[in-house]
Each structure stands twice: as C-alpha cells, then as structure tokens.
Amino acid sequence: MIERHLLKLRARDEISDEEERAIRAVVARAEEVPADKVYIRHDVLLDTCTLLLDGIMCRYKDLRNGERQITELHVAGDFVDLHSFTLKRLDHDIMALTPCVVAIVPHERILELTERFPHLARVYWFGTNLDAAIHREWELSLGRRTAAARIAHLLCELFVRLGLVGLATNKGYDLPLTQTDLAECLGLTPVHVNRMLKELREQGLVEFASGHVDIRNWEGLQRIAEFSPSYLYLERRSR
C-alpha cells in the first residue's frame, strides 16, 4: 500500500527492513477522496497526517475573490501534510485534483515511530525540508520565470518526481490535470497556459494533451526552464 512512499524515502536514504515494518504499521486506514474535494481545510485542528497513495493533491491558498494559488502539487508517495504533526493546523487548504486514495496516519503513531527510530525522525524532517525546497523553487518561478519557462519547469519537476515513484516512463507521464489547474500552479490564466503549451509544442519540447505529458526533447525542456534537479535532493545519503 505504501510502496511509492518507500520508493521516495529510499531514493534519498537507506531504510532498514525493521524501519519499513514500523512505517507500514503507522497507517491506520485508507480512504478514497473524490476529485475536486477540499480534503483538509485551513485552521482546523488536526490529529492525523495524510499520506497520498494514488492521484494528485495540492496545497493552495486563496483570496476572497476566488483567485487561488496552488503552492505545491503532491504525487503518490508524498505526505501532503507531514507538517501538521508539529503545526497541528494548516495555514492552507489541501484539495484532491483527481480521484485520490490516501492513508491516514495518526499523530500519536508518528510520535511513537520517531521516538523509537530517531533516524526516521530525521528522514521525515528531511521530508518537510524537501517540501520547503520545492516551495522556494516555485517562488522563483512565480516571481521571476517567464510564462513558458514556468510551465516547462513544472513539467520537468513532475517528470522527475513521478519517475522516482515509478509513475513516468522515459518518454513522459500521465497528468490528469486541466489547464485551469496548471494556471493555478503557475500564477497564469488558463488562456495564457493554452497559448504557452502551444509554443512549447511547436518548439518540439513537450506536448500536454488529454491528461498526458509527452516529453519530446528533455535536454531542451530543461534548458528553457533552467531546471536542475538539485533542489529535489536526489542523492542517497545518511540523514
């Protein structure tokens, strides 16, 4: 059930069999979440964390006029709110962008797990640091990258993150999001996203159609995005 989560952890560190058994034991139950459902609302007191097993979820904040900014996308294997363990409530909402399956992990079990295995406390600390690194890279995109580079960068990031958990081939990946979803990640309008996707397609870099991303020129796409996977900390080392 948590295979993708283990793939994600093991890409960055060694996880022993004993630690794996302990991680498997913290999951209380699995739940299905329909697409477009706001799964966790901000400022609600929480006593569980949510591990995404299948589908795509996002963290977002919005304004009174309905304008929404997605601040991170989550793929299978990610904890969507590991930070709720210390924060106890969120300053943002969490929504399912596609039909999702999640595993519920009570905070008290994370407490026991991290007390029993201090190494796993550091592994999960690393996890929240990684989310922060992704947020910083998105800040750079939102503040400074051109529209075309923003889209290219997001498509590069997802290629690497989905590949890590076995959800991408060397040619591309399924991404069942709408152009409106992408626009809300990128701080653009859907009309603008459509136009920029056409530009990237015509340059022979990438095609996004019918929920699938087809990487046509990986080198070129990284170049226009100024993408370097360094912020995803892909090296395996003891944490």
Added chain:
Amino acid sequence: MPRYYFHIRNGSGFIRDEEGRELPDEAVARDEALKGIRSIISSEASGGLLDLTGELDIADAQDEVIETLRFDEAFQLRLPGSRTS
C-alpha cells in the same frame, strides 16, 4: 454549468482551446476571456512587445462562436499624442 471555449488568433497563429471550462454564464466567460487576453499581453509587454492585433473567440459547448473580442478591447488605451479613450 455550461462549457465555454476560448480560441485565440494573433501573430503566432490560431490556438484552439480543446479543453474548455465550465462557467456559470456568458458574462463570466467574457470576464475570463478579458483576464486571459490581459495576462498574455502583460507577459509579452514585459518582454518588450506590445501587439494588440489578436482576437479571442468565445465559443459555446457546440463550438459556435458567441462573441469575438479584439485584444485592444481588453484595455483602456492611452498613447502619446492621443486623447484618453
């Protein structure tokens, strides 16, 4: 909610909207079209190009064009030597 499509014609050719969006009514669709035009132009403007020659077609679920907006209609234009329009 009805579905609306936003097709664009400008210097770089015709861009079909294959996906469309569900929106409450035509007035909201028009607002979204204006926002879309403005976002494209502001991005181009920051790169040094101000090209208002494009058009955006709003089409309904049957892909019938219900309104065409010229890009310049999305702006209040003030140019040197001209009166405020």
